[in-house]
Amino acid sequence: MVARLSAKLVAVLITVFAQFAWSQTSPYVAYDFDGYLPDSGPDTFQVFRSNLHKAKLSQAFAHAGTGSIHFVDPAGDGDFVEFQGYFEEQSQGHLSFGFSVLLTDRDNAFSAALTGTKKYQHHPEGLNFWMIYDGDWLRSYSNSIPKKIIQLETFQWYTVLADIDFDANTYDVSVSDESGNVLYREKSLALAPGRHDHHSVKEFSIVGDISDQLASDFFIDSVYIASSTHPKPTEWVAPGRRSLFVERWNKFQSNVVGRLRCLPAISLEDFGIDHEALGEIFQSNEMDDLLRLTSDQYRFTERDTEELHPKLQALAHWRHACQLLERGEDVASMRASMEASLDLVSDAYIYQLSDIVIRAPDLAAVDLIVEMGHLRDGDLRSEIAMAMLARQLKLDEDRVYFQAPDLSSATQQILFDLERHEKPTTLGDPTQLAIEQLKAFMPDDWRNWLHWAVVTEFQYMALVGSEDYTSARQLAADVSTFLEEMNIGNPLWRERVGDMALLLGEPEMALQQYEAITIERSSSRIDLKSADVHHLLGNKEKERDLRESVYRNFQN
Amino acid sequence: MRILAVTILTVVIFSANHALALTDGQTALVSKLVNSNTFVYPREDIADIRDIGPDALQPIITAYQSTEDHTRKAQLARLLWDIGLESDEASSVLLEDAKTEHRTLRVNVQYALGSVSADEVVVETLLDNMRNDPNAFFRDKAACALAYNQKHLSYDQKYDLYRGLIEGLSDEKPQVRSISIQALRIHTGQTMGFHPEALVGSRDESIARWYTWLQDYQQSL
Numbered sequence: 147m148v149a150r151l152s153a154k155l156v157a158v159l160i161t162v163f164a165q166f167a168w169s170q171t172s173p174y175v176a177y178d179f180d181g182y183l184p185d186s187g188p189d190t191f192q193v194f195r196s197n198l199h200k201a202k203l204s205q206a207f208a209h210a211g212t213g214s215i216h217f218v219d220p221a222g223d224g225d226f227v228e229f230q231g232y233f234e235e236q237s238q239g240h241l242s243f244g245f246s247v248l249l250t251d252r253d254n255a256f257s258a259a260l261t262g263t264k265k266y267q268h269h270p271e272g273l274n275f276w277m278i279y280d281g282d283w284l285r286s287y288s289n290s291i292p293k294k295i296i297q298l299e300t301f302q303w304y305t306v307l308a309d310i311d312f313d314a315n316t317y318d319v320s321v322s323d324e325s326g327n328v329l330y331r332e333k334s335l336a337l338a339p340g341r342h343d344h345h346s347v348k349e350f351s352i353v354g355d356i357s358d359q360l361a362s363d364f365f366i367d368s369v370y371i372a373s374s375t376h377p378k379p380t381e382w383v384a385p386g387r388r389s390l391f392v393e394r395w396n397k398f399q400s401n402v403v404g405r406l407r408c409l410p411a412i413s414l415e416d417f418g419i420d421h422e423a424l425g426e427i428f429q430s431n432e433m434d435d436l437l438r439l440t441s442d443q444y445r446f447t448e449r450d451t452e453e454l455h456p457k458l459q460a461l462a463h464w465r466h467a468c469q470l471l472e473r474g475e476d477v478a479s480m481r482a483s484m485e486a487s488l489d490l491v492s493d494a495y496i497y498q499l500s501d502i503v504i505r506a507p508d509l510a511a512v513d514l515i516v517e518m519g520h521l522r523d524g525d526l527r528s529e530i531a532m533a534m535l536a537r538q539l540k541l542d543e544d545r546v547y548f549q550a551p552d553l554s555s556a557t558q559q560i561l562f563d564l565e566r567h568e569k570p571t572t573l574g575d576p577t578q579l580a581i582e583q584l585k586a587f588m589p590d591d592w593r594n595w596l597h598w599a600v601v602t603e604f605q606y607m608a609l610v611g612s613e614d615y616t617s618a619r620q621l622a623a624d625v626s627t628f629l630e631e632m633n634i635g636n637p638l639w640r641e642r643v644g645d646m647a648l649l650l651g652e653p654e655m656a657l658q659q660y661e662a663i664t665i666e667r668s669s670s671r672i673d674l675k676s677a678d679v680h681h682l683l684g685n686k687e688k689e690r691d692l693r694e695s696v697y698r699n700f701q702n
Numbered sequence: 703m704r705i706l707a708v709t710i711l712t713v714v715i716f717s718a719n720h721a722l723a724l725t726d727g728q729t730a731l732v733s734k735l736v737n738s739n740t741f742v743y744p745r746e747d748i749a750d751i752r753d754i755g756p757d758a759l760q761p762i763i764t765a766y767q768s769t770e771d772h773t774r775k776a777q778l779a780r781l782l783w784d785i786g787l788e789s790d791e792a793s794s795v796l797l798e799d800a801k802t803e804h805r806t807l808r809v810n811v812q813y814a815l816g817s818v819s820a821d822e823v824v825v826e827t828l829l830d831n832m833r834n835d836p837n838a839f840f841r842d843k844a845a846c847a848l849a850y851n852q853k854h855l856s857y858d859q860k861y862d863l864y865r866g867l868i869e870g871l872s873d874e875k876p877q878v879r880s881i882s883i884q885a886l887r888i889h890t891g892q893t894m895g896f897h898p899e900a901l902v903g904s905r906d907e908s909i910a911r912w913y914t915w916l917q918d919y920q921q922s923l
Binding site: 198222223224225267268269272273280285289290291292293294338339340357358359431433434437 | 748749752753755756785786787788853854857888889890891892897899900901904915918919922
């Protein structure tokens with residue numbers, strides 16, 4: 147990308163970056179739209195457009211050079227056009243985001259944003275910079291208030307520059323005209339508010355009117371991101387991506403499913419806080435502390451383990467242990483905190499369960515968890531803890547985890563549903579819904595089935611996580627065959643057979659599996675993995691077609 | 703007089719054509735959704751309806767008005783919510799059921815209202831439900847609608863929404879204070895240190911900070 151930076155964009159950037167003492171280097175994301183664009187993909191950009199919502203290369207106007215992107219988006223159709231760019235996550239030093247914009251109609255709208263993993267939420271890891279033009283004023287959010295900047299004229303290029311200072315939790319913003327005259331400059335505006343200071347961004351987004359109230363017809367040019375911390379990206383492995391889609395998918399799954407962590411508490415009784423203890427906490431005016439200690443943004447301090455009600459001290463120790471576990475830090479402190487928690491409140495279920503999880507890889511922990519699960523009939527957390535350990539232990543060879551009970555026809559659909567759930571299709575948690583269905587149809591042995599499904603899942607993830615792709619493929623093939631023999635749809639396990647074949651350097655075999663799935667059901671995920679296959683087979687055109695069916699481009 | 707008559711006639715003809723603006727295919731699509739007896743509408747069909755525009759809403763509104771069946775009405779409210787096109791007429795008929803005691807209908811109407819309207823009356827009604835409905839469930843769902851479903855509001859209207867939520871922080875019902883701060887946090891990402899169970903003095907300090915914020919917001923308009 148940087149290597150193809152045009153002379154015109156370099157000139158623009160030199161002018162703009164002159165404002166910043168920190169900026170001594172080239173940007174690492176830069177789009178000038180002068181004929182060359184990198185391939186779309188998860189490490190470059192994605193375009194959301196349709197027949198109604200257009201985002202295409204144009205030579206009608208250009209801030210510099212010859213081309214720009216023309217965005218057209220009607221109002222009131224329930225959708226909007228978007229150019230979403232990706233870069234490595236930034237959370238320290240300075241980051242600069244710049245772009246030039248030209249409006250064709252003053253009553254139109256657009257917005258530009260820098261967001262983190264929490265996307266458009268007002269959160270330190272979410273919407274950190276948000277600039278909108280609302281058909282009247284250009285505004286920039288500070289302290290979640292849309293502050294007026296300037297009014298824009300049509301058919302004039304304006305260059306917007308936002309400089310984020312992660313250390314100060316603020317940003318500066320400026321708007322210049324075509325001649326480089328600064329029309330507006332504001333310093334030290336607030337990044338997204340939040341109770342902790344860790345701000346981060348990893349995407350930029352330029353869109354029409356997200357409220358869909360106003361139409362959009364505007365041009366964008368000279369988009370760039372630069373950083374004072376100069377992150378050095380890894381090499382490209384395929385168009386638009388620094389790792390294959392199949393590797394991303396497995397990594398994501400492995401992180402979501404298999405990572406060792408404390409299980410969530412679902413009631414105060416999990417902490418051993420009964421009615422009596424709650425009364426004491428209330429009387430000692432420590433309700434705020436209780437809420438603070440159970441908040442997802444809790445930050446551990448030693449004081450919490452010294453001055454509060456003993457049950458709150460135990461809770462603080464437990465939170466500390468869990469946070470260290472999440473970060474994979476300081477095993478000795480983690481175990482000491484967990485023990486301190488149990489010393490104070492020995493009968494708290496969640497502390498007992500967490501203690502076992504933290505003790506991994508102690509094989510005896512598996513039996514302890516099973517025992518606890520039976521004590522707490524219907525509590526899924528012991529099943530999940532069991533599965534986490536299965537992944538950590540890389541399994542005991544003497545144990546037969548892949549041992550499925552007999553299937554009755556009434557349960558086949560339920561298990562099929564369990565297999566194919568990829569994302570919510572109804573309100574509520576689909577996994578929970580599937581479990582409720584499982585209970586209804588199999589009141590006696592639903593736990594066995596769930597146990598089998600969860601443990602098999604984690605067993606697979608354990609093998610993938612340890613890069614034992616041969617064994618993972620064998621397991622996926624076994625499960626796939628088993629389900630097939632029972633006349634249960636098995637697209638997920640068939641897909642996994644394909645994934646492992648791909649990682650084992652057998653793209654033809656992978657393609658065979660993926661194509662068998664797409665005959666029954668189309669899926670963008672399968673399309674992207676098939677794009678990996680075609681890349682490895684050297685079929686550039688097919689790779690691009692499949693990748694751009696999801697990530698799109700600016701061409702037409 | 704002739705000019706006036708021609709003008710009136712033109713308006714009548716235009717209105718008639720406007721009312722009959724749907725093609726046969728579009729009419730069939732709207733009819734399919736209206737009669738589908740479900741709360742889950744195919745995304746592709748919803749997208750196609752949006753492409754048609756506000757004309758597609760009329761048969762849905764008519765169907766809503768012509769039934770007394772609460773579940774059926776709730777399904778049609780859900781359809782209007784999914785489509786999300788602004789319509790004064792849809793807003794008007796939904797508002798008639800904004801206080802219904804029927805659980806499913808109430809929830810779907812409350813959610814749909816913000817999706818079809820930017821009328822101040824909608825925000826006022828939902829704020830009133832959030833604070834004064836005797837049923838805690840309905841209060842909670844009104845707050846959800848205020849937090850997530852007000853897609854057509856202008857900055858000025860948002861000021862009224864924020865002010866109403868901040869007023870809810872002083873409510874004597876802890877649940878109302880709780881849902882008010884949750885809605886404010888969703889809109890702004892912050893709580894100003896407010897906790898619904900904190901002592902009155904502590905709450906008042908946070909509320910004062912909220913009013914300062916509201917003043918800043920107003921000055922930005």
